[in-house]
Amino acid sequence: MHGHHDFDLYEAIYTTRSMRRLKPDPVDPALIVKVIEAATMGPSGHNRQPWIFVVVTEQNSKNFVAERYRKAWETIFTPTEREVVANDPQSQRGRNLRSAKYLAEHIADVPVMIFACVKRYTDRARAGQPMVGAIYPAIQNLCLAARGYGLGTSITGMHTMYGKEIDAMLGVPPEYANLILIPMGYPKGRWARPDRKPALAVTFWEKWGVQRNSVAD
Numbered sequence: 001m002h003g004h005h006d007f008d009l010y011e012a013i014y015t016t017r018s019m020r021r022l023k024p025d026p027v028d029p030a031l032i033v034k035v036i037e038a039a040t041m042g043p044s045g046h047n048r049q050p051w052i053f054v055v056v057t058e059q060n061s062k063n064f065v066a067e068r069y070r071k072a073w074e075t076i077f078t079p080t081e082r083e084v085v086a087n088d089p090q091s092q093r094g095r096n097l098r099s100a101k102y103l104a105e106h107i108a109d110v111p112v113m114i115f116a117c118v119k120r121y122t123d124r125a126r127a128g129q130p131m132v133g134a135i136y137p138a139i140q141n142l143c144l145a146a147r148g149y150g151l152g153t154s155i156t157g158m159h160t161m162y163g164k165e166i167d168a169m170l171g172v173p174p175e176y177a178n179l180i181l182i183p184m185g186y187p188k189g190r191w192a193r194p195d196r197k198p199a200l201a202v203t204f205w206e207k208w209g210v211q212r213n214s215v216a217d
Contacts, residue, residue: 007148016143017194019152020103022110022185026057031149032112035184038145039116044134050119051138054170054178057112064169065181066108068162073104075161092195103154103183110183114142115159115166117176130177139180152187155180 036053044050056062081097088094107113118135120128143153159166159181172178204210 012144012147014193015191016147017192018099018154019187019189020099020154020183021106021188022152022183023188024109024111025186026111027151027185031151032114032184034149035142035145035151036114039138039142042134042138042141044131044138048119048131048134050131050134052117052176054115054117054172055112056115056170059108061169062110062113063108065113065159065166068166069107069159069181070104072158072161073101076158077101077104103156107183110185112184114182114184115170115172115178116142116180116182117172117178120175120177130179132179135179139182142182146184147191150186151184152189153182153184155182157181
């Protein structure tokens with residue numbers, strides 16, 4: 001297991017892909033707190049720190065969430081996507097869909113579910129809107145820190161389709177939005193660089209549409 005002190009930041013950034021196939025082995029609560037601590041190092045406007053992380057490890061609660069997560073997945077898993085999984089399972093899209101399908105079918109077995117909740121604004125202009133600008137950097141920190149400890153994560157919002165029931169079960173008050181579910185555990189697969197477009201392909205210089213083929217190092 002990697003301690004964060006000897007772990008290279010760039011290695012973490014370049015190899016933290018979504019790990020949706022997780023072993024059921026339990027995760028030490030001290031480690032769960034460590035990755036949440038990393039999350040709390042994320043920035044937030046006026047240092048509001050508007051987050052609460054609900055950690056779920058008890059099987060009954062996981063089953064409750066899993067049942068609804070699976071229903072949500074069945075709702076959004078389109079016939080076209082089913083065809084891709086059946087006929088083109090090794091394509092990039094096929095692999096992504098297969099791992100998402102695997103998570104939906106096995107989410108009851110993940111050792112840890114972390115629900116990232118964030119306060120809603122109360123000012124007149126934004127009342128009721130979640131402070132999303134604060135929760136996403138925190139979540140990315142959490143996933144990178146987890147990678148440092150050899151723990152796999154992925155980021156999903158599919159539980160929100162049944163958010164009312166799940167929030168009632170977890171006791172989330174209405175002034176918080178339970179936006180993101182992070183299933184966490186030791187991965188079955190290998191860490192690897194995710195498939196991404198080259199940085200130059202998604203970068204414009206000075207004005208929209210102006211690209212460079214290369215830049216001097």
